[in-house]
Amino acid sequence: MYNLLLDKIIEKVNLTCAEQEIIQQYFVPKRLKKRQYLLQEGNVCDRLTFVSNGSLVSYSTDDKGCEHVISFAFDGCWAGDWASLYGKQPSSLTIEALQPCELLQIRAEHQELLFTLVPAYERFMRINHQNTCAAFQRRLESSLGLCADERYTRLIEESPVLAARIPLNLIASYLGVTPETLSRVRKQKYIPA
Amino acid sequence: MYNLLLDKIIEKVNLTCAEQEIIQQYFVPKRLKKRQYLLQEGNVCDRLTFVSNGSLVSYSTDDKGCEHVISFAFDGCWAGDWASLYGKQPSSLTIEALQPCELLQIRAEHQELLFTLVPAYERFMRINHQNTCAAFQRRLESSLGLCADERYTRLIEESPVLAARIPLNLIASYLGVTPETLSRVRKQKYIPA
DNA sequence: CGCGGGTTTGATGATGCTCAAGCCCGGTGG
């Protein structure tokens, strides 16, 4: 259960056995069934989640009740509402299990402790957040600069895994279009004749 | 020149005088005139920039030559192409001075050194990147969930400073609409009669 | 077998873009 977590960290920084022990102590396991919520809009997100196994989706809900997918998280990914977690504000996101999940969670205040106890963990998180920023930036670039079919094309180029594992209506939401539009884009793309 | 930089860091973490000295040594000053480029699309972004004074805009350019503003940076802000800086890939962004700027820059490899020499600096950057993630997330939420006039309304609520200092055509680009559309939105909003 | 979620298809309509022109205003040079 903890193997993937430690592997992912060791991929970026060195950890002694003792440090690995400490890290494990602060991450508590949690299971979610399909369709269960990890976080609901309005609650404060007070812990960071690592996905050992399964998949999660984060989405915001607008005035009209429409849901907009902000991100997905698969095995080895991290999930949470960054704005809530680091701003101590109520979450605007809902996070839900797309499949049965095995998760590892650390509470925000425990993570602060861990940063001090294991500096390498803090370094890991710094790197992790750098990559998250980079990913968000790229996402914004496509969202602002490309039209529907280009966004879809780029998505399947860059994240074939995602395209394969996620139902089309959620991919549509992630791309910022309706399922109908995505359907037409795909038709266009694969039956160009 | 270095005061604002150190202030911003000390706002989040403690620094001894010796550490402040070390940090200063790695940040080298640079001046930019209005309209000058800090980074051009295609080059690798190999340094992180702190704005002591002035303002910068980062934008990506699409196939048709249209520019899409990704972010602004004012006094006390950080700028760079995260995807390029942390992914070692050619930048898809151009960064340009909107006003004469006084900047402080640190090279990526020097920053790695600094992380080790001054752990508090690494902590600061971790926090800084957390906040950047949170900001990107909020931006994506409005971009996906709100229509043009709602995005503009939220912008002037949340960043009146930005709305005051930036010409409308750049705000339009930041919001993902054309200047014409923004103009009509503003008319609508302030002359509702 | 029938239900229901996800996907597709079609017709219609709104939002926001494009193109084109005019306006406002500050800066420059005669």
Added chain:
DNA sequence: CCACCGGGCTTGAGCATCATCAAACCCGCG
């Protein structure tokens, strides 16, 4: 000092993209 220029902003008309609404379809599952 004024006339001219140019960039930023506004306004208008027509149009493309994509959303909406509605219905049919497909297929796994109870």
